Amino acid sequence: MAENFRTFVIGASSGGYRALKKILCDIPTGLNAAFLVVLHSAFNSTNSYASILKKNVDLTVVDAENGMQIEVDTIYFAKPDHHLFISNNKILLSKGPRENLFRPSIDVLFRSAAVAYQNRCIGILLTGRLNDGTNGLDAIQKCGGLTVIENPETAEFSGMPLFAHKTIAIDYVVNPENMAEVIRKIVKEEFPEDKNVPINIVRENDIAMRIKSQISLQDKLGKKVAMxxxxxxxxxxxxxxxxxxxxxxxxxxxxxxxxxxxxxxxxxxxxxxxxxxxxxxxxxxxxxxxxxxxxxxxxxxxxxxxxxxxxxxxxxxxxxxxxxxxx
Known part of the structure; x- marks a missing residue:
């Protein structure tokens, strides 16, 4: 994998499969980029989105497995009921606690990608309800990466992208039919400016990955409240x-x-x-x-x-x- 590769992390919820299919089918090979996807699903879902989509997508499409090396021209789908992390250019899976009521959680993937790839990371948030993914986009931005959301005005479910748009300064607001074009544009541009990874993002990522004890870090990350x-x-x-x-x-x-x-x-x-x-x-x-x-x-x-x-x-x-x- 070349030094200048990009990692695109994509999160979607309600209506997400249709948006993903529209986007991924238009992405060509040869972009020197890898794609990792969290699509909210029921914990006991037996759907393999990888096996369904691989028939219509030029890139290699696989279900993520623990320990997989991340390769360019490949799309990795999170498994139902498993968080998807990135560490040392490898995939890690975990059945750790839910975030925002979900496992896999979009925030978990986005945060780990932000720490792992910094300004080589691009977060894409698509259709869905509530607000999983916004904190992850914020982490990507603070680590030097770029943020993209599906246009809330045309999204099947506007909740997730609209909340992100109102919460942080998004770099690109895009309709699904134009998303592949924006992806091709991004990979041709210079990398954003390097930034130091904030220590609180590293610590929270370690908590989610179960590298560090939650009890010893909570007081450093936040203030105990009466709830x-x-x-x-x-x-x-x-x-x-x-x-x-x-x-x-x-x-x-x-x-x-x-x-x-x-x-x-x-x-x-x-x-x-x-x-x-x-x-x-x-x-x-x-x-x-x-x-x-x-x-x-x-x-x-x-x-x-x-x-x-x-x-x-x-x-x-x-x-x-x-x-x-x-x-």
Whole structure:
């Protein structure tokens, strides 16, 4: 691999496969560049996007495997339920904690590529909801690389590229049909100016890759806040110098504010469902006790449990109302 090669890292979510197909089919060989892709998918997905796309793409398309050497003219797709890292020009896969509710996470790939390749790295963020990828683009920019987003006005789902556009100064805003042309343009240009890699980006990348202990680094990276991780339940740290605002727990889960709110909603809903189930079981037990006491002629005691059933029913109805459920 020549010294002047580029690494393009691409992230997409909802609607991403269609955008990727449009872009990758137009990229020619011979650009002295490698391409690594994270496309959000279900953890148990059996789709191999590499096997589907390789029929229509001139470049070599493969599913990323741990330890693979990164080669030019090759597209590497992240495996479902595995983070994709770059280190020493090799691919590393991990089932570490989710970031922004996803594994693989776009931020994880972008951040590791920023540290590994600095001004030889180009981040491309495509269609999707929420805001995974923005912090990764910010890391690429701070390490000297270039940032590209799909035009939010024409993206199938504008959430991810629009959030990035409003958060950082993007270098290129491009429609998918013009993306290959911009890629060819970039590889012909001089490299951007060299920058020192910020130590906080290196440290956070080490945490995600499990090279360094989370507990020993959290205080260096952020300030502990009075909130808990919606996934793990432990304390959260608000990251310093993070764009956008983000939180991490010492286990390694990471969230933007929007992702944390969504995770809290999911945890709260799960807790409410557990409460309903427990109360329904309690109601059944009370009914059985009432029948038993009535059969024994203990009507006063049975009546006292009838009152408790009314209380339990009120609690159940209140929780169902909070969940906006119908009977």
């Amino acid at each position: 808990s991780c919606a996934t793990y339940g432990g304390p959260l740290w608000k990251m310093k110098n993070s764009n956008p605002v983000r939180y991490r727990c010492h286990v390694g889960h990471a969230f933007t504010q929007e992702a944390l709110l969504k995770s809290q909603d999911a945890s709260l809903e799960e807790a409410l469902w557990v409460s309903i189930r427990t109360l329904e079981e309690k109601k059944t037990l009370l009914n059985n006790m009432i029948i038993e006491y009535e059969n024994k002629g203990m009507k006063t005691l049975a009546e006292s449990y009838n009152n408790k059933i009314e209380e339990v029913s009120e609690h159940i109805n209140s929780i169902k109302s909070a969940l906006q459920l119908n009977d």
